[in-house]
Amino acid sequence: MNEMNETNVLEVLNVSKKAGARTLVDHVSFSIQAGDVCGFVGPNGAGKTTLIRMMTGLIKPGGGSIRIDGTDVGRERVKALSRVGAIVESPIFFPYMSGRDNLLNLARLHPNVPGTERKARVEEALSIVGLSERGSDKVKTYSLGMKQRLGIAQALLGDPRLIILDEPANGLDPMGIRELRQLIQRLNQERGITFLVSSHLLDELQRICSRFVIIKEGKLVWEGTSREWQEAAGTKGIEEHFVEMMTS
Amino acid sequence: MNKSLFLSEWERMWRRKITWLFLIAMPAVVAATAKYYAGHNRGISPASAEYTWAGNFPVMALIEQLIVVFNVMSLILLTLSVTEEYRSGQIRMVMLRSFTAGQLLRAKWLAHMAVMALYFTVYLLLSVAAGLLFFEPHEHIQLFYHDHTVPLKGMIGYTLLYYGLAFLSVLAIGSVFMAAAVISRTTTGAVGLGLGFLLCSLGFPLIYELANRVGGLGLPGMLKYLSLTEIQYSGIAVMLGQAQAVSSEAAALTALLVGLGYAAVFGVGSLLVFSKSDRWM
Amino acid sequence: MLAMMLSDWERMWKRKKTLVSLLIFVFIVGFDCLFLSMQKLGAFDNVSTVPLVSENFALFLLKEVSFFLVLIIGPMLIIDSMNGEYTSGQLRMVLIRPVSFAKLFLAKWMNLAGMLLLFTAVTFAVGEAFGYAFLPGADTVVFLNPEQQYGPTGAFFYCLKSYGLFYLILLAQLSLTSLICTLLPGVVLSYLGWIAVAAGSLYVSDSLGFLLMGMSTIFKLTTGLYHHPFYLPLLVCLGFGFAVTMGLWQRRGWTK
Numbered sequence: 001m002n003e004m005n006e007t008n009v010l011e012v013l014n015v016s017k018k019a020g021a022r023t024l025v026d027h028v029s030f031s032i033q034a035g036d037v038c039g040f041v042g043p044n045g046a047g048k049t050t051l052i053r054m055m056t057g058l059i060k061p062g063g064g065s066i067r068i069d070g071t072d073v074g075r076e077r078v079k080a081l082s083r084v085g086a087i088v089e090s091p092i093f094f095p096y097m098s099g100r101d102n103l104l105n106l107a108r109l110h111p112n113v114p115g116t117e118r119k120a121r122v123e124e125a126l127s128i129v130g131l132s133e134r135g136s137d138k139v140k141t142y143s144l145g146m147k148q149r150l151g152i153a154q155a156l157l158g159d160p161r162l163i164i165l166d167e168p169a170n171g172l173d174p175m176g177i178r179e180l181r182q183l184i185q186r187l188n189q190e191r192g193i194t195f196l197v198s199s200h201l202l203d204e205l206q207r208i209c210s211r212f213v214i215i216k217e218g219k220l221v222w223e224g225t226s227r228e229w230q231e232a233a234g235t236k237g238i239e240e241h242f243v244e245m246m247t248s
Numbered sequence: 249m250n251k252s253l254f255l256s257e258w259e260r261m262w263r264r265k266i267t268w269l270f271l272i273a274m275p276a277v278v279a280a281t282a283k284y285y286a287g288h289n290r291g292i293s294p295a296s297a298e299y300t301w302a303g304n305f306p307v308m309a310l311i312e313q314l315i316v317v318f319n320v321m322s323l324i325l326l327t328l329s330v331t332e333e334y335r336s337g338q339i340r341m342v343m344l345r346s347f348t349a350g351q352l353l354r355a356k357w358l359a360h361m362a363v364m365a366l367y368f369t370v371y372l373l374l375s376v377a378a379g380l381l382f383f384e385p386h387e388h389i390q391l392f393y394h395d396h397t398v399p400l401k402g403m404i405g406y407t408l409l410y411y412g413l414a415f416l417s418v419l420a421i422g423s424v425f426m427a428a429a430v431i432s433r434t435t436t437g438a439v440g441l442g443l444g445f446l447l448c449s450l451g452f453p454l455i456y457e458l459a460n461r462v463g464g465l466g467l468p469g470m471l472k473y474l475s476l477t478e479i480q481y482s483g484i485a486v487m488l489g490q491a492q493a494v495s496s497e498a499a500a501l502t503a504l505l506v507g508l509g510y511a512a513v514f515g516v517g518s519l520l521v522f523s524k525s526d527r528w529m
Numbered sequence: 530m531l532a533m534m535l536s537d538w539e540r541m542w543k544r545k546k547t548l549v550s551l552l553i554f555v556f557i558v559g560f561d562c563l564f565l566s567m568q569k570l571g572a573f574d575n576v577s578t579v580p581l582v583s584e585n586f587a588l589f590l591l592k593e594v595s596f597f598l599v600l601i602i603g604p605m606l607i608i609d610s611m612n613g614e615y616t617s618g619q620l621r622m623v624l625i626r627p628v629s630f631a632k633l634f635l636a637k638w639m640n641l642a643g644m645l646l647l648f649t650a651v652t653f654a655v656g657e658a659f660g661y662a663f664l665p666g667a668d669t670v671v672f673l674n675p676e677q678q679y680g681p682t683g684a685f686f687y688c689l690k691s692y693g694l695f696y697l698i699l700l701a702q703l704s705l706t707s708l709i710c711t712l713l714p715g716v717v718l719s720y721l722g723w724i725a726v727a728a729g730s731l732y733v734s735d736s737l738g739f740l741l742m743g744m745s746t747i748f749k750l751t752t753g754l755y756h757h758p759f760y761l762p763l764l765v766c767l768g769f770g771f772a773v774t775m776g777l778w779q780r781r782g783w784t785k
Contacts, residue, residue, distance in 0.1 A: 053784070058621075058782065060782065078628065088621055092619050092621060093619065094540055108533075108535055109623060158626070283732065435715075436613060440550075443600055447596055447597060447600065462569070
């Protein structure tokens with residue numbers, strides 16, 4: 001698929017961000033192509049969430065730029081985000097509404113979802129993540145795992161080409177993690193959705209990612225395909241290689 | 249009482265910016281009040297009880313700000329300490345320790361009381377200074393509900409008593425705010441409920457006197473002190489009054505019973521609701 | 530734009546507090562009707578009163594309930610929408626969508642303006658209905674200035690105008706509170722900020738007194754007895770608060 005479609009869905013170009021005197025992100029550049037499932041890896045506090053906030057236009061880069069489908073997020077945020085779904089940090093919903101009402105409410109905010117299709121789109125998203133039956137319960141009664149799944153459902157609402165997930169496995173049990181993995185693979189293969197999935201655990205992502213971007217202390221330390229990563233690790237094994245990279 | 253629990257609450261009080269903000273704002277409040285009374289003085293006779301001198305400024309400054317500033321400070325402190333901690337889940341960190349909910353709420357109450365006592369003390373000191381700085385000294389001061397003027401020496405006791413009673417009245421109202429904080433699920437809800445109670449208390453004496461007059465019910469006038477803000481507005485001055493026309497003892501007794509009544513009902517109520525409900529977990 | 534307003538409007542009504550506030554407010558309005566009709570006199574201030582009649586009842590009703598709107602219900606609705614949603618992290622679900630932040634603010638502002646209009650209109654409707662149903666009528670009424678007499682129609686429009694002015698004051702409050710909500714990091718601080726601004730304005734300048742003492746200002750203004758500028762400070766609060774807040778929403782970083 002990569003060979004057929006060379007367009008970059010996401011381009012991060014020389015992006016920096018400071019908070020006071022502290023540098024959160026330091027001249028980071030990488031790109032993701034259509035159809036990729038890209039693992040975005042780094043220890044806690046490496047700047048993953050800060051970068052994801054910039055990708056979704058919640059904060060502006062201090063320097064550099066981010067493009068989605070060729071559109072600059074800083075300049076034309078609305079257009080750039082028109083086909084993007086995301087979870088930023090933990091998914092917090094409106095607790096006083098049911099899961100279904102949350103999605104119906106949020107679906108209004110996608111200009112590419114006509115009012116007549118809104119209900120059908122929400123039901124579809126609920127069934128993809130397996131929440132159709134609990135959809136009418138208030139979100140405050142949901143478990144953490146259900147909230148994560150509802151988080152993916154809300155990311156699907158705008159018929160996205162790119163989905164950005166920030167630590168989606170947080171709080172999930174092993175079963176939940178496997179379901180999540182299968183869900184990402186299915187959406188990637190059946191709908192051609194490109195994924196950027198952040199985590200501080202490499203082995204969690206290894207089985208689904210075609211590509212890795214690794215950052216540490218706000219700097220890019222490695223970028224490449226999954227195969228290149230395995231080759232680089234050589235006989236040491238990938239976990240050992242990753243730990244060495246992070247502690248060096 | 250568990251001392252370490254109180255200290256932990258006291259520390260948490262001071263870790264909130266707002267607690268410091270109130271303290272830092274006090275000079276500004278005293279200055280604004282002084283400016284207000286200086287202007288007010290121009291319009292009235294120096295013989296009036298409303299005329300402000302260096303000697304009665306601390307009491308006048310408290311009269312002006314007690315109902316709004318001190319009550320609202322108490323409301324905000326309690327809301328942050330109870331509702332906000334619940335809403336953000338912080339309270340779980342304390343509840344996991346081996347304290348009962350009742351102990352926790354009492355510690356929160358005592359910490360609030362200690363902070364309010366400190367505010368009253370600071371306000372008194374600042375207003376004494378501002379009084380000496382901005383107003384003329386005068387030997388004989390005319391007070392509200394006094395048939396005769398009071399010498400400067402007598403003002404010390406009067407001022408201290410006034411501040412003490414005002415503090416107690418704020419605690420009585422605080423017990424209602426505590427109940428509001430305990431039952432509210434959001435902080436805006438708690439503040440709204442508390443302010444609503446203040447407005448209703450302010451409105452009650454008007455309604456009561458009207459109903460009495462129009463309905464010809466002939467109920468005792470003292471019953472207007474069922475409103476805690478009315479106790480703050482005129483009750484304290486009446487209690488401390490020395491005049492033929494007012495019955496200070498009756499006012500003091502009514503205010504005492506009313507204050508205790510509120511504190512008992514709402515204090516015990518908050519304790520019960522707080523310890524019975526498992527939603528804190 | 531409409532979609533954004535609908536989504537926010539829906540959330541506003543799904544918060545139980547909104548409906549509960551409306552019900553409590555209707556109860557307060559009803560109670561004040563009874564209270565006023567017992568009183569038989571309408572008071573403009575501590576000195577001036579006029580007999581209460583059908584034609585001026587709605588005006589005095591507004592005076593009674595205005596504090597609930599200005600100090601409790603108004604700030605509660607505004608702060609929940611402008612600060613609470615964001616600082617609790619819930620608004621993030623909206624912010625990551627293809628919507629303009631400035632338009633999102635505009636949508637919230639207009640919804641709140643609609644909500645405040647609803648509360649004001651309920652008061653007016655109840656006041657007029659109760660007044661004509663249960664109070665004696667009069668051929669002419671006077672308001673604060675005894676030299677200006679009004680017939681029934683004139684009095685109706687006088688009341689309507691006063692309600693309109695009060696609503697303008699609420700809009701100025703909406704803009705200012707929105708600004709406070711954007712500058713301060715929490716719900717409680719925002720609430721306190723509004724009370725401090727409203728009460729503090731009395732000490733700062735007489736021309737800002739309308740924020741807290743709206744009805745007393747309107748009584749004087751509508752009878753030509755108000756000696757401070759009114760429209761200019763009001764429009765400055767309304768417009769300046771609105772424009773600065775909108776600019777801030779467009780530029781700020783959303784980190785919660």
